[in-house]
Amino acid sequence: MRIWFDLSNSPHINMFHDLIRELESEGHEVIITCRPLANTVDLLVQHKLEHTIVGEHYGKNIFRKIFGYPIRIWQLVSFLRNKNIDVAVSQSSFHSPMVARILRKPSIYTNDNEHALGNIPCFILASKILIPENLPMEKVVKKGGRISRILHYPGVKEGIYLWKKGLQIQDDRKQHPPDKKSIYVRPEPLTAQYYNAGVNFLDNVLESLKSSYNITILPRDKTQLAHYRQEKFAGINVPEKPLKFDEIARQCALFIGAGGSMTRELAILGIPTISVYQAELLEVDKFLLERKLMLHEPRLASSQLSDIMHELEGKEPDLQLLEKGRQSYQLFKEEIYKFKKQ
Structure with missing residues (x-):
């Protein structure tokens, strides 16, 4: 084909x-x-x-x-x-x-x-x-x-590609626990048509936390890269090129996501995750919140962070969602093959 x-x-x-x-x-x-x-x-x-x-x-x-x-x-x-x-x-x-x-x-x-x-x-x-x-x-x-x-x-789309590596990442995290002060942050999808909420709304939180935590910002584009490389964010790591997902998942003690996919990826792997998404939540996000796989704090304050990290500590991956991801992976492949010429 x-x-x-x-x-x-x-x-x-x-x-x-x-x-x-x-x-x-x-x-x-x-x-x-x-x-x-x-x-x-x-x-x-x-x-x-x-x-x-x-x-x-x-x-x-x-x-x-x-x-x-x-x-x-x-x-x-x-x-x-x-x-x-x-x-x-x-x-x-x-x-x-x-x-x-x-x-x-x-x-x-x-x-x-x-x-x-x-x-x-x-x-x-x-x-x-x-x-x-x-x-x-x-x-x-x-x-x-x-x-x-x-x-x-079955399940959510993130499970389709995380089912193979999910348990391995958790094993690696148990053998080599991440630095408890290591926080990764994904800013909002500012160019998306569906996103109609705040821009740069995490700035004050990040400025307050940077002296106490090792923060890595994962910018989506050159606009966000330039924004977070301003002097007021000095001390925060802002990589120019995207980091490998496995590296993020293994080293992240807490993930703060203002968008969708990456936030859900970390959540279903059992990594402590806070969604700060400010637009209307998707059904899939509501689904993960109901399963207590992540928290939703669209008005996150720096004073909340210590308590939230303690609450999320010790999360395990959702094995049911990972198994459903394996099933969905096979389903996608079968649907493609249905269009194979006879």
């Missing part, structure tokens, strides 16, 4: 890396396209995944997004027209199902963010829609998805 993945944002690399490698090892050809958004290109290089940059990201402004959408559609169609793909696969790439339909090819689309407006054309056009078990089908149907094309997968 010839399978096209459009990896249009940073979390997509971790999600599909193992699946792509397995498909390639079984003799299939994988074509990867991406765009220069957040840490996407750096992570593809870090994971040594061959890729082609197609188009650009048009920022948060809704009018620029609308203007740029057909441009990247045309660019992708032009790039893929003679590639003779068998199926398109994507996680929240709003371009992939449309391009596949123009090329008269089937597409598999998955997303766990029910608030994203870009879902609408994808739900209408995708051949198969995969959503986590906690996201009601009705929310997809309301945005154009046909119930006959929708399939629930």
Whole structure:
């Protein structure tokens, strides 16, 4: 088979890396396209995944997004027209199902963010829609998805790619416990269309904590990199290139996330996690909060931190979610193979 993945944002690399490698090892050809958004290109290089940059990201402004959408559609169609793909696969790439339909090819689309407006054309056009078990089908149907094309997968999307390494990371953390003062912070997704909350709202907290804790900021782009390299944040580690996920997971005593995917990744691995996300919570986040896998403190104060760290200490990975991740991984692979030419 010839399978096209459009990896249009940073979390997509971790999600599909193992699946792509397995498909390639079984003799299939994988074509990867991406765009220069957040840490996407750096992570593809870090994971040594061959890729082609197609188009650009048009920022948060809704009018620029609308203007740029057909441009990247045309660019992708032009790039893929003679590639003779068998199926398109994507996680929240709003371009992939449309391009596949123009090329008269089937597409598999998955997303766990029910608030994203870009879902609408994808739900209408995708051949198969995969959503986590906690996201009601009705929310997809309301945005154009046909119930006959929708399939629930077990657990949450982060489990799909963490099931293999989750227990190993926990074993490593037990043998070599992280420094209790080691805090990693992921800022808010400031360019995302669905994000309509505060920007740089953690600044005062970080300034208060930097003399007592070893803080590492994980910036999403050059704007955040420049912001956190201001003099007032001196003493905080702000790496220019994205760190390897396994390194973060092994060294992190506490994770503070103002976004989604990375926050959920650390939470289901049993790593003490605080979500400070200020926009409307997704169903998947509510699901993890109900299971007490993380805390939600959108107005986090530095005075709370010591008590919160004590409360979260000793968390174990959710083995049920990791097992469901293994099941979902196999399900994704089976759905791809359903489009194999006879």
